Amino acid sequence: MTAALNGGPKANGNGCYHNNHRSRPELDEDLATSEQTPLLASAAIAPAQDPDVAGAICAEDEVAAAAANDKPLPKTQIFLLCYARLVEPVAFFSIFPYINQMIQHVAPGIRDADVGFYSGLIESLFSLTQMLVMLVWGRAADRVGRKPVLVASLVGVCCATSIFGMATSLWQMVLFRCLAGVFAGTIVTIRTMISEHSTPRTQARSFSFFAFAGNVGITVGPLLGGVLADPAQQYPSVFGGVRFFEAYPYALPSFAVGVVGLTAVLTSAFFVEETLVKKSKATVQEEGQRQLAKEKSxxxxxxxxxxxxxxxxxxxxxxxxxxxxxxxxxxxxxxxxxxxxxxxxxxxxxxxxxxxxxxxxxxxxxxxxxxxxxxxxxxxxxxxxxxxxxxxxxxxxxxxxxxxxxxxxxxxxxxxxxxxxxxxxxxxxxxxxxxxxxxxxxxxxxxxxxxxxxxxxxxxxxxxxxxxxxxxxxxxxxxxxxxxxxxxxxxxxxxxxxxxxxxxxxxxxxxxxxxxxxxxxxxxxxxxx
Missing domain, CATH: 1.20.1250.20 (MFS general substrate transporter like domains)
Structure with missing residues (x-):
């Protein structure tokens, strides 16, 4: 008992020291979906058999488990997920360079001393809205699948961020910012999918890429916002006289962020693989399995x-x-x-x-x-x-x-x-x-x-x-x-x-x-x- 609790091997009734007490077919099925299905399920104990046969099965089990543990990191999938991970920090930080000027543009009656208050409010509303809906997205990812939640969230962030720069009043800025925060399922879903693509040997590297992608997003977001804001004034030779950008001087950086989000939508919809695989009836026949795999509140x-x-x-x-x-x-x-x-x-x-x-x-x-x-x-x-x-x-x-x-x-x-x-x-x-x-x-x-x-x-x-x-x-x-x-x-x-x-x-x-x-x-x- 102590050895099992400490992660060490435990002898079964056949004298075999391994961590899996399941029969060969069940083991094969579980190894195929070990990163996607609940790992709590216990299986029936194999009937008593000849020690030599049991030892052979033990050796096969250990080799199979080691092979699953040494599964190489799916670099393409990790890259695609890290690219999708860029969208949230880019959307969050892109407004920082121009938010104060935009407030003065849409609400010229606001005193200069009050601009900081409203900019801080709008910036915070994104995170506050995320906080309210994050658990809902997490539950949805566990129930309907990771990929549908990821794609739906990316579409929502893409649309809400694109229209933010077209706000013509302070209340519209607040509304569009909150709307972008509502579609906060990207970050929680991507974290979960990277976890399910990883093994104990590869999870450190995969989450290093994840963290690095976040840093890139934090850098790219303000860069897009600062370079593309008010293009008619910044680049008169190119955008001067364009009525749309004179009426909506902060639409271009919002559109740029939306385009980044759209490319992530397409790559996620067509190339990202679902990592949550529903358990088949064969894997939940025993009461012990159903009880251990039961979803917790x-x-x-x-x-x-x-x-x-x-x-x-x-x-x-x-x-x-x-x-x-x-x-x-x-x-x-x-x-x-x-x-x-x-x-x-x-x-x-x-x-x-x-x-x-x-x-x-x-x-x-x-x-x-x-x-x-x-x-x-x-x-x-x-x-x-x-x-x-x-x-x-x-x-x-x-x-x-x-x-x-x-x-x-x-x-x-x-x-x-x-x-x-x-x-x-x-x-x-x-x-x-x-x-x-x-x-x-x-x-x-x-x-x-x-x-x-x-x-x-x-x-x-x-x-x-x-x-x-x-x-x-x-x-x-x-x-x-x-x-x-x-x-x-x-x-x-x-x-x-x-x-x-x-x-x-x-x-x-x-x-x-x-x-x-x-x-x-x-x-x-x-x-x-």
Whole structure:
């Protein structure tokens, strides 16, 4: 019993040490759909047979299981899903460069001092709406299939984003932004499909690509918005005199984002494979199978051992990520005396590019072998130990400039930006931990939806909260202007503590990626006794 709970082999009645107590035909069928169907199902115990025959079957089972575990990563499918993953961050961030000017264009009576309030409201509504519907999309993906939900969500985001630039009033901007948030099924479905395409050996690399695609989307979105906004003014030789773009100066970037979404719709509809395969009647004949594969309610899912702490750690690490992303551009721009680094526009752009390159290196090159060596929990705890120092070092960089050690600063700052973004590996690691703690692949969509519901809520208020804290510290010079970094240091220390309580499902010694498999094996062992 103990060995089974710890992921180790368990002897069955025939003296065979393996983790599958099913007959040969059942094993073949389950291996064919091991990434798509609930893994909780236990099968009937094979009748007693000759030890030599049993040993041969055991060997065949182990070879077959190893072959399934070593299934190569379907790179084409992962690429297509990562391309579809670009749509959500591109749609979210594309309006940032022009949102303030658009508000003044459609509502000229709004005071300049109030523009920031309305822009923050419109930006937050996307995430708030996502939070309300994320669980619905997750349930739908578990019931009707991943691909239909993905394609429908992409179509909705494509249409809602395309018409946003044609809004002629403030209420229309709010409506179209909320409508885009309603179709939030893309991100939760793509996470689930990548999980189902992956094995324990390939999931680290597949989710590294997933995280990298998100970073690309965050970069491409503002670029499209800034380059294409108000084309009649920016490019008079090309668009000057075009009445449509003079009447709707922010339609072109919206159309561009819509085109990106449309290409993702087509590639997903025609080339992406469905990963949720409904169980046949033959696989659910026994009562034990039906009971273990039964769909859990949301409350039952939350009560599953390990789910609560992983969801908390997921939210905690994303809170730190959102806070840092919101603060760092302001920190780089603010004067040294107020607690910033007083960078020029060129320096800000260069440091942002350096950060992006560093993150890509850590995610694509370092994370996969490191996760294979240390396990998901090992990487999470390593990042958690480094996170407080990563955030606290920003205050140290300002102190160097305040003290006049500019040469030391210009040596230390690039080194810091090369090494520090390594903590971004925790973003991918926590997704793997979420996959590992899922009680069943059939519930993976719902579990991802729960995690992303909290993430959307955090993204709605975190930027405004922490930029306000930065401004408060800079204006009042509380703690020498380092108020926000002290708060973030303490929050990161909380992440360090929380990482110690992650469940064992993601430890290095566990060869599978699903805690339910181990639970099911333990129950089968009890029955076999």
């Amino acid at each position: 949301t409350w039952e899912l939350l009560k599953t051992p390990g789910v609560g702490i992983v969801l908390y750690v997921f939210a905690h690490v994303m809170l730190l990520a959102f806070a840092y992303t919101a603060i760092i551009p302001v920190f780089w721009f603010t004067s040294v005396q107020l607690g910033g680094l007083a960078f020029t526009k060129f320096q800000i752009g260069a440091f942002m590019a350096m950060t992006g390159v560093s993150q890509a290196f850590w995610l694509l090159v370092v994370f996969p072998p490191l996760q294979h060596r240390m396990g998901t929990n090992g990487v999470m705890r390593l990042c958690a130990n480094c996170y407080p120092f990563f955030l606290g070092t920003n205050a140290l960089l300002n102190a160097l400039r305040r003290a006049g050690f500019d040469r030391v600063f210009w040596v230390a700052a690039p080194c810091f930006l090369a090494v520090g973004p390594g903590v971004s590996m925790s973003f991918t690691a926590v997704q793997l931990a979420l996959n590992d703690v899922s009680p069943s692949p059939a519930m993976l969509g719902t579990l991802n939806a729960l995690a992303l519901t909290g993430l959307s809520g955090l993204r709605a208020f975190t930027p405004a909260l922490f930029t306000s804290l930065f401004a408060l510290g800079a204006n009042t010079q509380i703690l020498g202007g380092y108020l926000v970094w002290v708060i973030l240091f303490l929050l990161a220390a909380g992440f360090t503590v929380a990482s110690r309580y992650l469940p064992e499902a993601s430890e290095k010694d566990f060869p599978t990626t699903n805690s339910a498999v181990r639970q099911g094996e333990a129950e089968v062992d009890e029955e076999s006794r």
